[in-house]
Amino acid sequence: MATAKDVADSLGLSVSTVGRALSDDARISAETKVRVVRAAEAMGYVVNRAAQMLRGAPSDIIGVVVPDISNGFYATIAHALSRVFARNQFQVMLGETADDRTSELRQVRGFVAAQVAGAIVVPTAQPAPETVRLLRGLPHVQLLRNVSTLSPHRFGIDDEQSLGQATRHLIQLGHRRIAFVGGTPDLSTGAARWRGYAEMLRSAGLAVEPALSELGPPSSVAHGRAAVDRLMALPDPATGLVTGSVQATRGVLEALLARGTDVPDELSVVGFGDEVGWSWWGPGLTTLSFPVQQLATTCGLWLLDQLSAVDAACTTAAGGAYSSTSPGTLVLRGSTAARGDRVTDPQHGSRPAAD
Amino acid sequence: MATAKDVADSLGLSVSTVGRALSDDARISAETKVRVVRAAEAMGYVVNRAAQMLRGAPSDIIGVVVPDISNGFYATIAHALSRVFARNQFQVMLGETADDRTSELRQVRGFVAAQVAGAIVVPTAQPAPETVRLLRGLPHVQLLRNVSTLSPHRFGIDDEQSLGQATRHLIQLGHRRIAFVGGTPDLSTGAARWRGYAEMLRSAGLAVEPALSELGPPSSVAHGRAAVDRLMALPDPATGLVTGSVQATRGVLEALLARGTDVPDELSVVGFGDEVGWSWWGPGLTTLSFPVQQLATTCGLWLLDQLSAVDAACTTAAGGAYSSTSPGTLVLRGSTAARGDRVTDPQHGSRPAAD
């Protein structure tokens, strides 16, 4: 790999002249500049960022940590971020946590060692203390999830309101026994989504039955599948179901198809997220849709702005905590229907009940 | 950010002692080691990779370039690669090209500047000369696609055989007019897939009608949609259809659903790739499935092995070009049916033909 010195030697110049010529310094004659640039090109010279950074050049790498890039939700996020950063001449360093705090720590440690300029994190439920310490020394933003020990800057979706909306939709259709299948309440998002569901039930005067709340691991298709089996085995099954994560939804959809459950007549379903193909699942999935792409793009832009602000005036806290919340939209398709269409019995359930 | 010198000063030691203690050098007393490690931890010291690399330490970053990470195919690849590399203490630098050679060049340039140890690339149809030059100086592997100017090492799928298989399936079901909707033949994969289709037709004694080959941009959902509309508007429409890319398939599926085409009775369809949800599209999509995850994992492992080999004995070409090809499997579902079931007319098409 050719260095600036190699270029200099080949032209009988000094390193400094070469460096200046390449950075288009005003003091270098136009002619020399051309010679240097040409020689550099011919030798395949590419500046050594390690050396630049050692000299204190601002890093052009931004770390991005997500739980699982093969999850469409996060893939979309990574795509949007990668685009914004590339447009602004930044490289993206990608890390997956699999929702494991040890992996998370390893990734963040890698970021710090690689001297990233900043980071965008979808944190695990409870990051390791060292992860927190390391991120403290790094401009960063939380995406989607929210952990109080990390940066106060967060871009997320309105989890509680969204699930309230989904639940209300079912209530308005006459459903009284509505189940929730989602992720762990240890996660800020898991908790908020369940709250949205539960609060909406309460405010409609309905009881929140523990047996109808299926809270599992952070993001698990298997949990979604298993939850459906458990729910359908109840003596008095639910007539409506809302889900609280993309993966849970996936599992629920698979299980319902496998069991041959009649949707929406036997069960009305509202999904979470709007992945490719959900519109053609069964009767079409009624689901919560989120502006993930825009959310991620905005988040990236905001971080970039923070970085340049830190550069300009060494003021890290340029105006307090920033938190942005995007609302979800309910996309109506065929998987939800009025309960009255089927059962006219005003009491809960359609069977005489075994208890 | 604390440096080794800071740690040294705080303990009244020299930088080298600190460096040695942290790298667990045999010559340092156990007691000193403990003191140093503790102090380093307390001060939040993280080694500066830029400085290490300047000293010639092998890089622990691997560049990965894909056309579009939001495409499930590539998301799976990125996931698999990220896992292998993380397991082996490597960081992943991610770049998207959007199938544009300028973006590709920018990304690769970034990799070189960031001193990546190696790269895995899904190249654009014709990378810029400079991209080629830069990659020449970098251990790298081509994934899926194949450009002759780049590394001879390639991990891919058997494009030609797979599409042959898909086409044969339709022929065996009695179809005689079979359309192909895929990506540009400028891409090695696009060309091979079309070849697989065309050769199979020929070997079955069927003509390859230009009007039935819809070749579009590298990876475009819109092209898939438009192609269906054009194909169905032909005076003598096809009764079978095979697709040659994930995105094309997506477009085809959307369009068929939108037009309300009766699959498989009016048209039998074989897709490319097996994305989440394709099993529940219409009657279930008969499609080509590829071991993408394993492919990517193997590819990553192979590159890692190359890297350590280069480290050990400065032999870059340790045993000629390596090329691995994984076969696809045809997953039979409901979107294909025997043509005989519907039309008994031995002639092409069912209409009297307008020409």
Add this chain to the structure above:
DNA sequence: CTGAAAGCGCTAACAC
């Protein structure tokens, strides 16, 4: 307009 030299943080060869 160009050159010489210092130093970023780290490691490794060489003292002691």
Add this chain to the structure above:
DNA sequence: GTGTTAGCGCTTTCAG
């Protein structure tokens, strides 16, 4: 066992 020193490739004073 620990300290001293040089140098990786680059930028950036300071000289000329």
